[in-house]
Each structure stands twice: as C-alpha cells, then as structure tokens.
Amino acid sequence: MSGVRGDALRRSPAGGSTPSPAGLDRSPDEGLRLVARALLVRYPGTDPAAHPALALDDLQLAPGRSVALVGESGSGKTTALRALLGVIRPSAGTVEYGGTALDRLRGAAARDFRRAVQPIQQDVDGALDPRQSIGAAIAEGQRAGGGAGRDTAGVVERLLDEVGLPLSLARRHPHEVSGGQRQRAVIARALAVGPRLLLLDEPTSGLDATVQVRILELIERLRAQRGLGLLLVSHNLGAVARLCEETIVLYRGEVVERGRTRALLDAPRHPYTAALRRSVPEIGVPFRAPLGPSPGAASVVSRDGCRFAARCPHAVAPLCGSPQELVPVVNDAARVVRCVRAPELGALDPLT
C-alpha cells in the first residue's frame, strides 16, 4: 500500500500513520481506483476544538472490491461518502481517482470520474424527478454517460430487464410505482451511465423486509456480473454481511475497528462493534438488552480519550481516558482496532 503524503500526515489528528489492514489489497485496476488518504473533514462553522466529523486514514475502492462503512448517526459514514464523491472538500488529506486528486480532475478525466463513480442515495423518493418518466430518467443517464445517439430505447429496455423491472414501467412516473421499484429504477439509471464503482448510502432503508432482500440480491448479482466495486454505507449489518468483504466501523468520526466482515462480526474486538452486533435482532436468538456502561465509565470520559468510553461496559480509568490508537490484532493481519483494552479483552462474544 502506498505511503501517506507527508504534509497530510502532519495535519492528521492521529499524528502518525496507523497500520493498514493487509491482505485486502488485490485489485489490479489501478486507473479505476478511488483512494482516500489521511482524510479529515470538519464542517464550516463547527467548533475547531471539537472532534472533526470524520478522520479516515486509508480507504481504497476498486472494481471487484466491496467495503462497508458502518456506524450510527453522527459516526461520519455519510460524510466519508460525500468526500469520496467530491461533493465536499476535505479539510485535510486527499481523495484521488486514478492517481489524481478529485479537485484537480479536468476534462476527460473529470468526465470519466463522474461516469465511473455513481452514488445511490438513501432517499429513493427524492432521487428521481417526479415529472420525468422512469424510461426518460434512464435515457438521461445514458446520455450523461456519453452514450447519446445510440439505440436509447434498446438500452432502456435492457437496463429495465437487468434490474428486474417490467418494460411497461418505462412510461410510468416515480409516484406510480412502489418503493422497491423506485429503487430498482434509480439503480438502472446509475447503470445507464456505465459505472465501475457504486457508492450506496443505506440503499434499502425504508423498504419492506422482503423488498430489502430482493434489492440486496440485485446489488449482489450486478456486482458479480459487472465486476463492480462497492462502498456500502449502512447500519444494516445483515446487508453488510451479505455484500461486503471488508468492513470499517466508525464511531463519532473515527475508525474504531476494521477488517474482514466475517471475522469482524463473528469475533468483534472493539466493544462498540460488539454492541452493534448484539443490537441486531435475529429470529431464534432471545432479545439481548444492550450492555450498560461500566460503573466507572463517567469518570473515564476525557476529550482526548476513547470516544465510546461513556457507553462502554469495559471502560476503566485511567487507560480509556488516554488517546487510543488503531493497533493490529494478533493472528488477523486484516484487522485493526482502536481500544487500549483490546489485547486483554480478546475476541468479544457477539451474542452475550
């Protein structure tokens, strides 16, 4: 993995390079890589002394790779997605596409970026123009992708078929179709542009459970057939387990754990990952009340210490009140965890 730029590194809040998980770096498609390094996002008008909205040392997306960003509201996951799309400018660090910083992309390279990297937004209802038919929306995607003049009707037909929508839907408007159909239409329009990387922000929230499963199946199939790269921003661990090989857990703007999804969900190392995992209701598993904070948690909380301490069942003074670094996990080269007690606590049971 390439080194972090010196100037970005000095501005990084961590103050040093943190180990990157190894073993997940296997895509050969260098020109299509979307890479964030030493990323720091602070929103204008926020207290400069407060924690930034997001600090993310290293994130690499490429066709064929799938990464999930999980965490609760305010964890910075949507901020990360916006920075990767170039719609917000990071306060420090870089986002590069094909080796060029997003704000330096010009001409053909900029067009290529906008074509290859397609967002699928959370708000399905707001993602389509209410006055435009679904067929017209998909055709517009095709024109935006530089496919103007080609057999538009044929392309729309093929894309509707690819996302599992009947051809008759092309003439309908967004309000005339169901939520699940609307999400399929949004996906078809994104595909019309010719993407290599999909950035999905809670793509199934607000949909019925059975519809969610079908949308996930669709994304899974498209990923395999088109060799797409995925970034999935979600609090739905079921979706994450299904779609992504790597998972990054964010808590209040910083990475608390990252690694291979399966290993991370089976044997979480950070108490927050364990709490997330435990909070997902599963049929056949009795309801597990979330663990409360440890009795000493309140006294542990400090500005520079562990941000999860106030809610952590394992928080102890003074260890957790001091700055926490991302450290590698023994026997799992792909895993890092930001918890000073992690070596001592070992793998946390995700179910009790």
Next chain:
Amino acid sequence: MTDDAPLLSLRDLVIEIRGRRLVDVAELSVARGQIVGLVGESGAGKSLLLSSILGLLPADATVRGSITFDGLELRGAPDRLLRSVRGHRIAVVLQAARAALTPTLRSGTWIERALVLHHVPAPERRTRIAHALDAVRLDPALLRRYPHQLSGGEAQRVAIALAVALRAQLILADEATSALDVTVQAEVAELFRELRQTEGTAVLLVSHDLALVAGLADRIDIIADGSIVERGGPGVLTNPQHRVTRELVTANPTLGRDAETPR
C-alpha cells in the same frame, strides 16, 4: 369487568374505504401487561387497524364489528369518550418521534401541557413527570430542549415518558424503533420490556421488523391483505405455516456463523 378480560379486544372488525375491504380481522386482543406484535408489510392494513382503535379513520371509511378497551366500546363512541382514552389511557408512539413533539415547545412543556389537557392536578404533575423520567431513564436536563435539539432516541424516550406520566394502560407503538440506529433501537425495545415489568403497561407493537418483534412479544400476529394469517408465540417463527410468514422469516438477516459473506 374482571382482570382476566383482555384490555383491548377487536372482534369481527371490518374496515372498508370506497367499497374496498381493507381490514377484516375476526379477533385480536391484548391482555393487561402483554406485549403483542403485529407484523406485516406495507399495505397489509396495520396502520388502518391502529387508526380504528384511536377513532381516527379517514372520513370515507366505514367500520363494522367491535373495538373494546377496558370494557368500553370505542367503535362509534362519542368524541368526548374517545378524547379521554386517546393519547391518555391509550398512548401512541410513532416512527417519527421528533415530529410527534411540538417544534415550538420544550419537551418538558410538551409533557406538562398534555397532563394539563388530561386534567392531572398541578402538584401531581410534578411527581408523575419525575417518576416517568426515572422509568424511561431520561436525563431531566433534556426537558429544557426543543425537539430539534434531541436525537431520535431521546425524542422517542420523551414520547414514552409522556405515556408513563399519563399512566397509559396500553401503548400503540407504530414502527416506533424503525428510524433509530440499531443500538438505540435495542435500548428502546428494552424500555418497553421494563415498562411492562414496572408499570404493567401493555404494548401493541406494530412493525415490519419480524426479528425485533420476535425478541420482545409474548404473542405475534402476522397480518397480510387486511387479515391475520398466522398467530402464535415466538415459536411461530421457527415453524411458519403461512406463505407470508415464511417470506418474512427468510427476509431477516442471519448474522450467525454459518451466514454467507462475499469472498
């Protein structure tokens, strides 16, 4: 009225709108202190059923059958009776927690006004609110805040605190945890279980999230196309008979160790 009679009982409930039969439920009841889950997908009739209990159906809806609450017939009851029950003895907790509060009122004032509206005398209001905050583990400082200054989970606790302060016998929870982060959802779910223990509050938990309901409810009713298609304890889900139940069960994420992940 004995304590063995159900707190809420719907019988032969039929709701039609413009000639279309949208709800047709032969029997649905909630006992005192019981948690009942009502699970179904969009359009199954969950919200209409809830609206009928509250007497808040659209004007063009016709209702037949009976809706009794604590021995009172609510169907066709005079507004005065409905007002004394709705939002008082039957509390409502909605998905959009912040929208349920009044944007221009501090959350404490919002609770206080509801108590005034339901004729709780001043000295008692203070003790009831203090008790409610304790019951839902809500920091009293949050009562000074306006809805936009509360997180989704905090706003939901405020709405539930009001139910406790009003000594509601039944909470109708309509997707009450759906919009919350999973960790917060688990906390609110735990709260319903605690309130059943400490206050004896019954809950009709309406949700599309079968797994959540399965972990909380004493009984689960699966609703599809306006009718209950399957009913039982959490065991229903280990051996689902109806097609809709089976679909709902398979749709739920399995994070167990045998689940598939991409390689």
